[in-house]
Each structure stands twice: as C-alpha cells, then as structure tokens.
Amino acid sequence: MQSLLTLAALLAYAIAALVRPQKNLRPAQLAAGALGVAVHGALLLLPLLGGQGLYFGVATALSLVAWQSALMLLLFASREPVGTIARWVFAAALLGLAIGMLTPGTAPRVQLDSWLLAVHIACSALAYGVLTLAAMQAGALWMRNRRLHSHPTPATAQGAVPLQTMERVLFQMIGLGFLLLTFSLASGLVVTQDVQAQHLTHKLVFTLVAWAVFASLLAGRWRLGWRGRTAIRWMATGYVVLGLAYFGSKWVLEILLETHWG
Known part of the structure; x- marks a missing residue:
C-alpha cells in the first residue's frame, strides 16, 4: 500500500513539474500538485498518528522540508503569482520524497510527548x-x-x-x-x-x-x-x-x- 501511495505522489509531482510555467498555477498543475502534497503528507504523518513517532534522519528531513515547500507554494498560489517557481518546487518535492523513501536512515523515532x-x-x-x-x-x-x-x-x-x-x-x-x-x-x-x-x-x-x-x-x-x-x-x-x-x-x-x- 505504501509503495502504491509513493508511486501516486511521485507521478502527481512529475505531472505538476512538467507543466509549462506562467504567472499562476494552471488548473492541471494545481490539481496534480495538491494530490502530490496530500499523499506525500499522509506518508510522512501517518506513523505519527499511529503512535509510532516520527523518523528524523537526514533523508526523511529532506523529504519533510520538500513537502513543506510544496504545501506553502499551494498556499501562496491562492493569492500571489508564484507560478514561475512551481516547477522547481514540485521537482524538489519529487526528489525529496524519493530520497526519503529509498534511504530513510536509522535515526530513532521521536515521540511527540509534549x-x-x-x-x-x-x-x-x-x-x-x-x-x-x-x-x-x-x-x-x-x-x-x-x-x-x-x-x-x-x-x-x-x-x-x-x-x-x-x-x-x-x-x-x-x-x-x-x-x-x-x-x-x-x-x-x-x-x-x-x-x-x-x-x-x-x-x-x-x-x-x-x-x-x-x-x-x-x-x-x-x-x-x-x-x-x-x-x-x-x-x-x-x-x-x-x-x-x-x-x-x-x-x-x-x-x-x-x-x-x-
């Protein structure tokens, strides 16, 4: 199941990154980017919701930062013309997700008890x-x-x-x-x-x-x-x-x- 979700997020990011840039995000780019962000976020946060804590190895941290950047791009895109950097952001999110899933590392899980x-x-x-x-x-x-x-x-x-x-x-x-x-x-x-x-x-x-x-x-x-x-x-x-x-x-x-x- 996790592999299918990862593949879906990677595909969505790839579609969003391939759209030709303009002032604002195109509808197809917005939809693909939103899908990628939603699935990517689920992959990162589901272990936390399940009480397993969060990994914070270098690769996972890269994946988390890439996801946060894509998420914030979508929020900025609702009111500002940020389409010129959308391809870079979604490409970085794709790369971050791939690195995070392929090389999660051995860092201990962090329990958010506070x-x-x-x-x-x-x-x-x-x-x-x-x-x-x-x-x-x-x-x-x-x-x-x-x-x-x-x-x-x-x-x-x-x-x-x-x-x-x-x-x-x-x-x-x-x-x-x-x-x-x-x-x-x-x-x-x-x-x-x-x-x-x-x-x-x-x-x-x-x-x-x-x-x-x-x-x-x-x-x-x-x-x-x-x-x-x-x-x-x-x-x-x-x-x-x-x-x-x-x-x-x-x-x-x-x-x-x-x-x-x-």
Whole structure:
C-alpha cells in the first residue's frame, strides 16, 4: 500500500513539474500538485498518528522540508503569482520524497510527548520549508535580473510577473519564514535540557547566525530599501547558514559520528 501511495505522489509531482510555467498555477498543475502534497503528507504523518513517532534522519528531513515547500507554494498560489517557481518546487518535492523513501536512515523515532516539542518541530519544518520557497523565489528573481540586463525587453510585454511583484512576494516569504524561525528558536530553548549533551551546540549556533542574517535583511529592506542583488545575496547567505545548522550538523552526527540529536 505504501509503495502504491509513493508511486501516486511521485507521478502527481512529475505531472505538476512538467507543466509549462506562467504567472499562476494552471488548473492541471494545481490539481496534480495538491494530490502530490496530500499523499506525500499522509506518508510522512501517518506513523505519527499511529503512535509510532516520527523518523528524523537526514533523508526523511529532506523529504519533510520538500513537502513543506510544496504545501506553502499551494498556499501562496491562492493569492500571489508564484507560478514561475512551481516547477522547481514540485521537482524538489519529487526528489525529496524519493530520497526519503529509498534511504530513510536509522535515526530513532521521536515521540511527540509534549505540545511544546510538537510546536518546535512544526515551526522548524515550516520555517525551513518557507525559506526554501524564498530561496527559489530569489533564484527566479536573480535569473530575471540577468535576462533583463542581457535583453532589456519589458517583462510585462512578455506576460511575466513584474520584478516589483516578485520582490514583494520574496519578502513576504522571508518575513513569514523569519517569524516561524523565531518561534522555532524560542520553543527549542524551552524544550532543550542540555545543549551539549544532546549534541545541539552547532545546530543552535548556526541557527542563531541564520536568524541574525534574516533579521538584518528585513531591517535593511525596511530602513534602507534593500532590493535586487543585495537582497538576493543576503537571502542566499542566510539560507546556506540555515542549511548548515540543520542538514550540515545532522549529516556530521549521523554519517561521520554515528550518533543523533538527543
């Protein structure tokens, strides 16, 4: 049964990723993406509902983040023109699901026996998912800027999303991701008992650095009007540091040191 569900989700993501991009999601793309997200989410969360807890190995974490990004894309698509990054997001979700199912890893299951722990995990996953979406939006913005410098044709004449709109959506994503990251840090400090004993030192340090980068980016936007390449550089820096906080430290612990977060 699980194999059939996985195959259905992969097929749905593939259909959604193959649709030609435009301002808004096409109906077929929206339907296929929604089906993929629903089945993918069920595959990830059914063990939790069955009282088995959640795996949090590197591969499963990649799958969870990819799912969160696809889910948030569908939510943003209800009010913003994010069709230009839809193919990337659904392709990443397909890859994340495939990796998560093929190489689940050996990390112990986490039992959500505290509502604060559940809030921390949910905020962490959502923050990374939204900021992954923002990183893809920044990439699309960077490519649009390059095309405009090489071939200065008005974007509106091509039916594309205006640069100002792309930037506005980008900072909406960054702002939401920053808020979720703040909740993640706050709840994490409450539920963590011993940072060093639980092997969380590097994760905490890198996460705080990433939080400071995103805070500086939002402040720069508000006070100094940062945009374009400056915003993209800060976004890329924050996202890379956040990746080191979670996947970098987790990979070192699980693959090199053969241990896990406490």
